[in-house]
Amino acid sequence: MQESQSQTLLPRQPTVVSALAFSPDGKLLAVIHRGGVRLLDSLTGKLRVAQELSKMGVFGGTFSSRGTLLATQGQLSSGAEIQVFLWETSTLKLIRSLAVKGASVSSVKFSTNGNQVLTTSSDGRVRIWETSTGKTQQTLVHDQVEWATCLPDPERLLSLSSFHFQAERRYMVLCQWNRQTGKLLKQSKLFYGGVNDICDCLALSPDGKLLACGLYSHKSGDPLPSSIQLWDIETGRLIRVLKGHRGGLDSIAFSPDGERLASGSTDKTARVWQVKTGKTLQVLPGFQGSVFAVAFSPDGKRIAAGGYDGSVQVW
Structure with a gap:
């Protein structure tokens, strides 16, 4: 085990870094903080483009497979439902938002080809959206799902809900779905801890x-x-x-x-x-607070981390 020296790409800021994501070609690092989004040159730390959004809390971030779009979660105002914002990478122009009426989005992922966006929300449902139009293509319902992602097999996706109890033991329900038909293919229980344990x-x-x-x-x-x-x-x-x-x-x-x-x-x-x-x-x-975000570069040679103190460091 060893400690490593880092390169500071973004000095400490007054806002919390909530997510980091490298672009698919590794040239850009998206820094998502409570006040907006910044795209940095991943090698030099030079700011390429920024979108400061004082009225919108922004967190979570993922690039599409081609790197042309960036998806984040956020709020239009304090107390509003959390929705998805799709940004054009080159300009950080807001293309569209994906909102679930009466519910907040809890996770967001692009499909492997970038043509769809996968979300989970506080109503316990998984939704598959068409990226180009923002229309909902599929809605999957199963036991208060909190998180979902696409599997390498383009026909399947994975969902998970974790707040279940059996004899004072917590367990997760893991489901595999056919993405095209919405059919539940497989589910399993993963017993991960006791009543005081939380999968975060x-x-x-x-x-x-x-x-x-x-x-x-x-x-x-x-x-x-x-x-x-x-x-x-x-x-x-x-x-x-x-x-x-x-x-x-x-x-x-x-x-x-x-x-x-x-x-x-x-x-x-x-x-x-x-x-x-x-x-x-x-x-x-090297941090002065919690580390809320970690990310590997596409070639696996670099690791970026950021968090409560507002700094971003790369090893």
Whole structure:
């Protein structure tokens, strides 16, 4: 295990960095913060384009496969429902918004070809939207879904809901769907903890075989040291548990080859793990608050992290 030196791309700002995303060609780094969106040159940190949105809380971010669009979550005003905003990457012009009446969007992903947007929302439903028109193509309903993503197989998608109890044990319901027909293909229960345990962040490996769950426990209101659970998608079996952070988990991301996992924590560090063994490869320090966002570059050679102190660092 070693500590690594970083390059600071964005000095500390008064706003919290909530998400980071590299463009598919690796040239841009999208920095999503509470006050807007910035696109930086990922090597030099030079600002390419920015959209400051003082009236809109903005968080979450993902590029389309071609890199021409950026999707974020946000609010038009304080207390309003959270919706999806689609931005033209070159100008950060707002193309359209995707809103669910009476519900807030909890997650957003592009399909593998970028032609569709996949969302989950507080009404417990998965929606598939046509990117070019903003029209809903499919709505999937199953047991208060909180998170969803596309699998490498273009015909399938994965959804998850985590707030379930059985005999004082928490479990997640993992579902696989046919994306075209909306048919439920498979579901399984993953028992991940006790009544005080919370699954706070999720990531799917690039090959679609492993699900990483960032878990922490709350007892008497105080967060305890956290762990990362790795689950086999097909068998529903817990493969291994990664331990090392001294605080709660806020973000996790797989490397493009699936061999490493990055995590950000309330202990003011990011870590890089070896997926095969569960060992910590690197500790990435230098933050003055929680690390809310981690991201790998498309070639896997760089890791970006940002968080509560408003800074963005790249290793």
